[in-house]
Amino acid sequence: MLDIMKPQSVAGHPLIIEGSGIIEAGKWSDVSHVQKLWKDRKVLIKKSPNSKFRYFDMKKNSGKFDFRHPVQEVQDSVASFLEQADKMLSEGADERMYLQETLSGHSEMAEEFASWKWELPIRISHACGWGLPDSNELFIGMQGAETPLHFDERENLFFQVRGQKEIVVFPFVDYVKLYPFPTTHPCDRQSMVGSPIEADLNAFPKFKDASGHYATLRAGDLLYLPYGWWHWLRNLDNMAISVSFWSTTPATDLSNGVPSEFSDHMLTRVRRNLESLVAQKFGPEHLDESMLKLQQIVRNKQDDPILKYVRELLAAVKIPPQKQDDFLLEIIDGRFGIDWNKYV
Template identity: 30%
Template sequence: MAEKGEESSKPVEKYEVVFDEATGLKHYPFPLEQVPRLHWDDPTADHLMTHEMPVVLTGTELVEPALRWTLPYLEDNIGSSKHTVYISKTKKFLYFDDKKVNNVPDFREPMKKREWTFSKFVDELKGHIDRTDEYLYYQDTLTDTVGTSIKHDFVHFNWRWLNDRKKRYNWGQLTTNLLLIGQPGNISPCHYDEQHNYFCQVMGEKRCMLFSPSNFDKLYPFPVAHPCDRQTQVDFNNPDFEKFPNFRDVKGYECMVKPGEVLYIPMYWWHWIEGLPKGGITISITFWYRSGPVPNKIQYPLNDQQKTAITRNIEKMLHEALQDPAEVAPLLRMIVEGRYI
């Protein structure tokens, strides 16, 4: 696996998506290296995480008690509280921030949000198995409203290992655990997050494509004020190269994550995650961590993560100062054109 910032393989010349009938997956023409799959105490795994590079970890036993979680088990034990379920007319579940919807006139929500009991979700899921016009994706936090058995399982996660990793890599606090339950083929389109993520697979397999922060100018995220902030604007199936020409140069990594394995997704790394179209229901658990304390002295040259953070902060500052998202682009253009270009 190339070190952070290194490039390998040739850029895309002819864009042709290939459908694999055996798996139901689509294979894209941009170069993809394999993410290393290593035992967690392998020195190479430690080296990769120290340098904020993705790696699939085996042997962590991080969510070992959850490997018995089936839909009937969860339904019997998760409690009667309401949970967040998203509904999409396609298999893509494009996240959006409903607080920013008013910033974009005529914005159409790519999916609908519902609050259901787990039993209702299971019932609805049974009715969606053969549907091709609508798909469901459960996405909610693990809270103290769950039943005794789930709490027991949660307490017996490998927290010692997790806390040791947090201390070793100087991360900030754990912010949330997210439980994800998806239909076969559900897709979380390419996006990046502002936290480190241990992505743990519990049931089924998921395919993950990852792209380093150096691909920021190739993946064209929506503006910060847009509801789909941090999501790519590029349609991987049919990219508009006139509008997004740099996408021809995108390069990434790929892996399959199986039950009991943990994928480390570094902060600001772009990732696309999908359940196998010809697989079964998938269950995953995520652990989100803030970055560690900012050093008193910035080291140069800046790395790609720092550049992404600076870009976001500049956008946020301008939006706050101008109070109108439409004024941001003209101001940035005025600053750059004829002076820096």
């Protein structure tokens, strides 16, 4: 039995555990296993005109952005998915497909679920003080299909079931170097840089100082992807399969008041909260102009009610006055007043 590391050596840093055997890879090495499992079901299939599968959520478009959908979503059978994918590859098309199905509510999977070795994800979650893994998603991607750079607000134990997938991860604190879309945009939590291997350094100059870590996941590997860590993934093999085990991190305990100093990790949450509060106060559809106005005011050392409001928020989280201007300029720099559709 694998020894569980002490929580302090796990929490906060990604790692790969080889040979954890949570899901029996042998059974899944033939994709017809999935076809049999889901023969009577339709599942979510995403189609992209290129190989990029940018995530978006229109419910989050509080900024009312004129947003061009980058991928098409359809409900289809696994058999039809496999057939269309074969055709695309044999015709040398640029188009790609990606099956991405949330596994809750799949009663036909009861037997399959029962065969998974839950002990390891449960023990890790418990040792790290997270909630139990409470949601799974299955990913089956065509060769070359790519998930652009983004982060999730959950702990993720990501198991590679079949084939190889390459990944690049960046720490949560690289937030401003990865130019996230505004929090009021359907692509909130997504980096405008998109692909770390073809980043536009003219548009995103701070990206060159971000610290990416590269790895190849092979069948049987378990990747721990901590809360907030940025990730980019690409399927090296056709019909590479992965399953995520997501757990929730408990909210920070502030019962003893706001700590005198925030960790860099917490400051990144502060950055996001600040942006959301500005959006709430001055209207989400005006976040862009509010941020650009704030930038001007700070640069010109002017006084204004918007700056007064933001300074109060920063003081409440104990950012000293002499650090507030840089903190603000850093969040705004390069992220507002641009043609976002260009980077979707």
